[in-house]
Amino acid sequence: MKVAIMGAGLSGLCCAIILEQNGIEPVIFEKRNLCGDRFINGEAIFNITNRPINNCLDFFKDKYNINLKPISEVKEITIYSPNFESNLSGNLGYTNYRGRHKDSFENQLFNQVKSEIIFNSNYDYEDLTKEFTHVVLATGDSAYASKLNNFKTDLTVNLRGATVEGNFGLSHISSWYNNEFSPKGYSYLIPLNEREANISIGYPVYEDTKKYKIDDLWDKFYKRAQKDTEQKLNIIDKFEVERYIIGICHKAKLDNTYFIGNCFGAISPGFGLGQFVSVLTGIYAAFDICSKGDYEELVVPLRETYENSLVFRRRLEKLSNNQLDFLIGGINDKLISKMFSDDTEIDFFKIASKLLKPFTKL
Ligand SMILES: Cc1cc2nc3c(=O)[nH]c(=O)nc-3n(C[C@H](O)[C@H](O)[C@H](O)COP(=O)(O)OP(=O)(O)OC[C@H]3O[C@@H](n4cnc5c(N)ncnc54)[C@H](O)[C@@H]3O)c2cc1C
Incomplete structure (x- = not known):
């Protein structure tokens, strides 16, 4: 093989x-000259969106012996609507580096891999199918799946x-839902360390959002983030x-x-978490290659989570700023807060999307 x-x-x-753990040494082809180049x-990985799992990183370590060290635990999320703010607290998840940072998830994984990595690769998929019995496409985009008519783009x-x-509490993330600067989307602040954070806006590209200029949206968001954090937030990078594509394959294999x-x-689709x-x-593709599982069957729950998240996205896109105020103001409610807390295995998003689905056009 x-x-x-x-x-x-x-x-x-x-x-x-996972392949190496099962005695198979793949050859990895990377188009850049380093991992994480x-x-x-800063990205986040949440326990609350992956119930019934209560600790994503412990789950990878304990179940699959994949070790990923975060920047920090996330203990608090402040969610801002145009006129309100709410707080969630608990063991909500983790923040981590991506990209060129020495502690990025890519670099941590690179240190755990023994197989050969061919950097600066310009092999294409067709070349690889001729030389290898199995090809795993992990290029971070939908290009090949689309070319093979195997991808449904949702947004x-x-x-x-x-x-x-600035000055940042490492365990505290902020996010904003406000159509003035992220129409139908969201914005966030993720601390990288006590002195630096990422701020970001994201919004879907539709006919009615094409009229917005990202420079104008950014200026509005930047001012708002400065106001809400009560800091100057000097930009250093x-x-x-x-046009980041969000969608899903018809066939995983x-x-x-x-x-x-x-x-x-x-x-x-709901929150842009991947x-x-x-x-x-x-992990699951490796299991299939090692005859330890069926990839198509293993991804069934992941497809369900994707579809649930799409329901959220479609609902979110319909909300006016007044409705965002109403909803986000309500999160302070003790019962809702409890649904997100660390000692629960309740999949809030699954339940809510099941309730919303009959009233949602996907
Ligand atoms: C700005 C931003 C913020 C995000 N924030 C979050 C977040 O907070 N939380 C979260 O859960 N998710 C987040 N995501 C999504 C998450 O980063 C992705 O879902 C995840 O990184 C995808 O992993 P991957 O292995 O598919 O791709 P990647 O980790 O991107 O790896 C793809 C690799 O393939 C290489 N490659 C590309 N083309 C070729 C080729 N032709 N030949 C060889 N190699 C090739 C690339 O160089 C790269 O090394 C964010 C994404 C972005 C862009």
Whole structure:
């Protein structure tokens, strides 16, 4: 058996680790000259969106022996609507580095992989199918799946972010739902360390959001973030991602080709989170290759989570600023807060999306 993995990112490296644990050494093809060779940003991985799991990183370590060290635990999230703010607290999840930082998830995984990585690769998928019995597509985008007519696109998103200086509590994330600067989308602040944080806006590109200029949205958000954090937030770095595609594969596997990470459809349409599913799809594809599971069956719950999240997205897109105020103001309610807390296994998002689905046009 000869296995090629195309892409040495989050999902590709996790797939390699599980293959190695089972005695298979894949060859990894990476188009860049390093692992994680892209802008540094802070991302989050939440326990609350992956119930019944109560601790995502312990789950990867204990169940699959994949070790990922976070920047910090997330103990508090402040959610701002145009005129209100609410707080969630508990063991909500983790923040982590991505990209060129030495402690990024990519670099941590790179240190756990023993297989050969061919950097600066310009092999394409067709080349690899000729030389290898199994090809795992882990390129972080839907290009190959679309080319093979195997991808349903649900939305494309424009993202702009910056690293800012200030004073930050490491375990405290902030997020904003406000159509003035992230129409139908969201904005967030994730601390990288006590002195630096990422701030970012993201919004879907539809006919009615095309009229917005990202510079104008960004200016409004930046001022609002300065006001809410009561800090100057001096910008020291910037990043931009245009038309980030969110969607999902019709088939997770075509013959001996596996789609994992964003190639599978890891990013949740509701909140743009993709790390948890990226890691899991890497693991599950490896199980299939080692005859320890059926990839298509293993991803069934991931598809369900994706569809639930799409229900959320479609509802979110319909909310006016007044409705966002009403909803976010309500999160302070003790009962709602309890649904997100660390000692529960209740999948709030699953229940809510089941209730909302009959009234939602997908
Ligand atoms: C700005 C931003 C913020 C995000 N924030 C969050 C967050 O807070 N929480 C969360 O859970 N998710 C977040 N996500 C989503 C998450 O980052 C992705 O879902 C996850 O990284 C996807 O992993 P992957 O393995 O599919 O791709 P990646 O980790 O991106 O790896 C893809 C690899 O493939 C390589 N590659 C590409 N093309 C080729 C080729 N032709 N040949 C060889 N190699 C190739 C790339 O260089 C790269 O190394 C965010 C995404 C973005 C863009």
